[in-house]
Amino acid sequence: MKFRLALLLTLIVSVAPVLRSVAADRDDRFALVIGNAKYPDAEAPLKEPINDARDIAAELKRHSFDVETGENLTGDAMRRALDRLYARIKPGSVALIFFSGFGIQSARQSYMIPVDAQIWTEPDVRRDGFSLETILSEINSRGAGVKIALIDASRRNPFERRFRSFSAGLAPVIAPNGTLVMYSAALSSVVSDTGGTHSLFVSELLKEVRVPDSTAEEALNRIRVGVTRGSHNEQVPWISSSLAEDFSFISAARPQGSTAAALAKLPPAVSPHAEAPPTAVVNIPPKIEVPAPVIPVPAVKDEDSTTVANLADDPTIKSLTGKLADNPDDANALYRRGQVYASKGAYSLAVNDFTESIRINPKDVEAFNNRCWARTVIGDLQSALRDCNEALRLRPNFIDALDSRGLVNLKSGQTKNAIADFDAALKINPRLTSSLYGRGLAKQRNGSISDGDLDISNAKAMDPNIVKEFASYGIR
Structure with a gap:
C-alpha cells in the first residue's frame, strides 16, 4: 500500500509541471479588445472599429483567451479596463491588446486615443492618450511571459491638423523582451477608413489566426503579405518581435482533432479580396520597414531653397511621394504630404497638394481649412478667406x-x-x-x-x- 502511495506521489510530482504548462496555455491568456468609433471631433463615426473589435474578441475566445471587450471607451473607461487587465496577469501568462480607432504619434511614442480626448496641442496627446510603450511595460512588470499588441490605428485623424508640427502615423515601439507588436500600416504612414464592415487588416487577421500548427509570428507574416497584396502595396503592415519562444494563437491545450472540428464549423473570415492567402511563410526580421522609392521633391521658385532641399531626405515625404508616383489621384497621400510640407515651412508645396486633394474631393473640408491656413502664412489672404468660408x-x-x-x-x-x-x-x-x-x-x-x-x-x-x-x- 505504501509502495503504491509512493508511486502515485512520484507520478503526481513528475506530471505536475506538464499540467501547469497545459493549464497556463489554456487559462492564463488574457486579452483586452477595444473598438473606438464615435469621436466627437471626427466628421462622422468610423465604420470599422466596432465590428472589428467584436469579431476579434469572439475569435480570441475560441482560442482560450479570457477576453474583455470595450466599445467607444472614454479615458476613464480605458484606464479602468487596463487596470483590470493588469490585475489579472499572472507570471508567465499571455497578455494581448487589440485596439482599433485613432492613434497619434508624439515624442516618438504611439498613443491610443479615447473617444472623449480633448486634443488641441501636442501635450494634450500625452495627457489624454494611452502610450503603447507604457502599457507593454506595465504588462511586463506584472510578469507576463508573452505580450502581444495588434494596433489598427494608422488612420487619418481629426487631431493632427491642429498641430503646426507633427509626425504622421505611428512610431516604432521600444518593447520589453517577449513582445510581438503589429501595426496595420507602416511606420509614419496612414490609411483611409474604407467604410466597410471590416478593415483589410482585420479581415486578414481573422483568417490567419485560425490556421492550425502556426506560430503567431508566422500568422502575422502571412497577414502582412495578405494586406500588402490586397491593398496593391498601398498598405504594408509593420511588425516588431522579440519573442524568445514560439507562441500560437490556437491553444496547444486543445486537442488537434477538436481544433480542426471547431475550425470546420466557423464561418469564413470576412475579406473583400478573393485572392487566396499565400502558402509560403515569409521570413521577416524583427522590425520591418519597407523603403519607399527615392523620388526627388520638385523644386519651386517661391520656397527657401534650403528648406526644399532638406525635404528630399524626409522619410515621410519620400513614402508619400512614392505612393503618388503609383497613383497620382491618391487624395489621402496628397493631403498628408501637404500637411508635412506645411509643418516644414514649404507652404507653396503644401498649397499645391491641398489643391490637388480638393480637385479629387471637392468636399474635403480639412483640405480647405489647411489650404486656408497655408495661404494665410504666405500672405495670399483673399484666397485664404475664400477657403475658410468654404470650409x-x-x-x-x-x-x-x-x-x-x-x-x-x-x-x-x-x-x-x-x-x-x-x-x-x-x-x-x-x-x-x-x-x-x-x-x-x-x-x-x-x-x-x-x-x-x-x-x-x-x-x-x-x-x-x-x-x-x-x-x-x-x-x-
Missing part, C-alpha cells in the same frame, strides 16, 4: 476653420472680424491656445489693451511656444 459652409461651426479664419482676419487688419471668429472658436473650446492668443492680439490692436494682455498672458501660460508660432506666421 465653414461645408461644416458650420468647424472650430479649426474658425481659428484659421480668425488668423486670416488678424493678418488682414480686420480686428473685429478676427475677434468674432476667435470668440466663436473659444466658445467651443476655451483651451484653444491659438485662438486665445490671436484674440489677445486682435483686442490689443482694437484698443482693448488690458483685455488683450490677459488673453495673451493666459495663452502663454498654456503654451510658452505660442509667441514663436505666431511670429513664424509673420504676426507679432
Whole structure:
C-alpha cells in the first residue's frame, strides 16, 4: 500500500509541471479588445472599429483567451479596463491588446486615443492618450511571459491638423523582451477608413489566426503579405518581435482533432479580396520597414531653397511621394504630404497638394481649412478667406476653420472680424491656445489693451511656444 502511495506521489510530482504548462496555455491568456468609433471631433463615426473589435474578441475566445471587450471607451473607461487587465496577469501568462480607432504619434511614442480626448496641442496627446510603450511595460512588470499588441490605428485623424508640427502615423515601439507588436500600416504612414464592415487588416487577421500548427509570428507574416497584396502595396503592415519562444494563437491545450472540428464549423473570415492567402511563410526580421522609392521633391521658385532641399531626405515625404508616383489621384497621400510640407515651412508645396486633394474631393473640408491656413502664412489672404468660408459652409461651426479664419482676419487688419471668429472658436473650446492668443492680439490692436494682455498672458501660460508660432506666421 505504501509502495503504491509512493508511486502515485512520484507520478503526481513528475506530471505536475506538464499540467501547469497545459493549464497556463489554456487559462492564463488574457486579452483586452477595444473598438473606438464615435469621436466627437471626427466628421462622422468610423465604420470599422466596432465590428472589428467584436469579431476579434469572439475569435480570441475560441482560442482560450479570457477576453474583455470595450466599445467607444472614454479615458476613464480605458484606464479602468487596463487596470483590470493588469490585475489579472499572472507570471508567465499571455497578455494581448487589440485596439482599433485613432492613434497619434508624439515624442516618438504611439498613443491610443479615447473617444472623449480633448486634443488641441501636442501635450494634450500625452495627457489624454494611452502610450503603447507604457502599457507593454506595465504588462511586463506584472510578469507576463508573452505580450502581444495588434494596433489598427494608422488612420487619418481629426487631431493632427491642429498641430503646426507633427509626425504622421505611428512610431516604432521600444518593447520589453517577449513582445510581438503589429501595426496595420507602416511606420509614419496612414490609411483611409474604407467604410466597410471590416478593415483589410482585420479581415486578414481573422483568417490567419485560425490556421492550425502556426506560430503567431508566422500568422502575422502571412497577414502582412495578405494586406500588402490586397491593398496593391498601398498598405504594408509593420511588425516588431522579440519573442524568445514560439507562441500560437490556437491553444496547444486543445486537442488537434477538436481544433480542426471547431475550425470546420466557423464561418469564413470576412475579406473583400478573393485572392487566396499565400502558402509560403515569409521570413521577416524583427522590425520591418519597407523603403519607399527615392523620388526627388520638385523644386519651386517661391520656397527657401534650403528648406526644399532638406525635404528630399524626409522619410515621410519620400513614402508619400512614392505612393503618388503609383497613383497620382491618391487624395489621402496628397493631403498628408501637404500637411508635412506645411509643418516644414514649404507652404507653396503644401498649397499645391491641398489643391490637388480638393480637385479629387471637392468636399474635403480639412483640405480647405489647411489650404486656408497655408495661404494665410504666405500672405495670399483673399484666397485664404475664400477657403475658410468654404470650409465653414461645408461644416458650420468647424472650430479649426474658425481659428484659421480668425488668423486670416488678424493678418488682414480686420480686428473685429478676427475677434468674432476667435470668440466663436473659444466658445467651443476655451483651451484653444491659438485662438486665445490671436484674440489677445486682435483686442490689443482694437484698443482693448488690458483685455488683450490677459488673453495673451493666459495663452502663454498654456503654451510658452505660442509667441514663436505666431511670429513664424509673420504676426507679432
